[in-house]
Amino acid sequence: MESWRDNRFVFWVFALPGTLWLLVFFIAPLAIIWALSFGEQVDLVNVEVTGTLQQYARALTDPVYIQIIWKSIWISALATFLCLVIAYPIAFLISFASTRWKTVLLVAVILPFWINLLIRTYALIAVFRTRGFANFGLEWLYTTAQLDHVFGPFEPLPLLYNNFAVIAGLIYVFMPFMVLPLYASVERLDKSFLEASLDLGASQVRTFFSVTVPLTMPGIVSGIILVFIPCLGSFLTPDLLGGTNAQMIGNVIERQFKAANNWPFGAALSFLLMYATFGALALRAAFAGRKQGMEV
Amino acid sequence: MSKPIISIRNVTKRFGEVVAVDHVDLDIVENEFFALLGPSGCGKTTLLRMIAGFETPTEGEILIDDEDMAQTPPNLRPVNMVFQSYAVFPHMTVADNVAYGLRVTGTPQGEITPRVAEALEMVQLDRFGARKPDQLSGGQRQRVALARALVKRPRVLLMDEPLSALDAKLREQMQLELARLQQTVGITFIIVTHDQDEALSMADRIAVMESGLVRQVATPDRLYEHPSSRFVADFIGKVNLLDGRVTGARGKSVSIDVAGVGKVSLPFNAEAAGDVAVAVRPEKVRVSTAKPKGGAVAVNGEITDWAYYGDTSHMFVNTSDGLRLSVTVQNETRTTVDNVDLGDRIWLSWQPEDMLLLTE
Incomplete structure (x- = not known):
């Protein structure tokens, strides 16, 4: 049979919708924002693209923005790291479960996707607020253990509107993106490598760090990228769960486009974030290139 | 006969309803090349994995050097295994693979280097130490697995279908080489195989297994010329x-x-x-x-x-x-x-x- 790629007509019929979609809804908006980042706000509604670099200069020199970018990076990094630590045992559990349980557990990991992000985030508010489920449960434990006789009445913990709430929210939202690639690579891992390591005298802990982690590195790296990048750009979670001090770069960008009505500056901040992301991906590519031939 | 190095006493292994190994008694003596031979699903690999410590017997006991191994995890047993898939670590060089078992048990570096060199020489891979496993052929990868196990100087070397992944010519060559190696190092070898030619040509004694039972234990010529049952007569030759x-x-x-x-x-x-x-x-x-x-x-x-x-x-x-x-x-x-x-x-x-x- 003739390959569909060899027939020009068939090729374009298949390729055109996707190409158009990418052009109109992805490349074009991106190009417009990119152009705007070199522009100036001339009046309330008009932006003039003058090729100026003043927006970038402002973003990189004003300590407020540098601080927020820096904070976004460490919050995302911490959330990503915690995701990895929590997701690894989950991935192992799923991989070693019986076939029937495997399906159930995988569905359980994916299930939150079926509910709108906004609703899930509001649900977290109900959990974390002063008189929310978390504090309610803690209070019950506190009084059951009769600690109120020792330390006085229970004081609700400030769980909402701070960095803790943002990190917890990010972990909650992006956990499946960590679990799934990790699971895929643990599942692919030939278990006789682990047995061989034990057989040669290594302890379980040594086996984990010397054999399991290096051999599941592709999954670890994919998971980190899939969690870290969307964390960096998230604005809904910090907006709803974070207080006034827990803003991330995503919230600042959103404000520039809406409340502050400064599209050029918002565009410049967006692209700074994007350059950072590209940098991270380039590092990943370099890393993968160096380790090439390692994948099993 | 010299004293048994491995005693398998009335060992049974059940997986749910399935009886994989059924009341097996076996004594394997020092310096012996022993083969567990049988069709697939006869329980020979399960028996080998119980000796290595990857499975626990449902009943009975396994003694290595007169010591009950029931509570001993695989990493503390004086046996080493060559896996059917070889399981050569793809992220380490050949030399690192061989050194791994010495490093994890805290052998001093000064001792590791000469022992790794010696092990690689024994399997004729002395010039391949710096290579990664994906630059090796199947036969060479198997030699790495062999060197990695032998460098530990185990009391017993276990091999699970060691030759099944090799082509016919190479298989014949490795058969001779394994027999030669066993004589040089003087370690007890136990191999699991479904290939009667392999067992007959290499082993000193063979245990023929069928559906979890050991049907006959004998030297190759006794098995062939004096089989004790229809099954053994039919399976061997x-x-x-x-x-x-x-x-x-x-x-x-x-x-x-x-x-x-x-x-x-x-x-x-x-x-x-x-x-x-x-x-x-x-x-x-x-x-x-x-x-x-x-x-x-x-x-x-x-x-x-x-x-x-x-x-x-x-x-x-x-x-x-x-x-x-x-x-x-x-x-x-x-x-x-x-x-x-x-x-x-x-x-x-x-x-x-x-x-x-x-x-x-």
């Missing part, structure tokens, strides 16, 4: 199995009425009665055009099938009494094959003492 009935025993001979052959007197001192099986190996059968004289057992038949293997040929002959017998013919001259045609009537004959009497 090729055999013509015939039905018989004992009609009388007197002194050092047994008279048997063999279906399709007639009365045969076997010169054995055997306690047998009733229905039995008798067998003759295809290579012990002679082919002739005229009826052979003397005391040989002879039947007449027609050649129905012919399989040519170069050095030998297998002939299938149907007799007028409904027997189907196979014969191995040495192609002694370049014209041997030209003289035989399908449909030819020939005589098959063999000596009564070459027959096997199987009561099980």
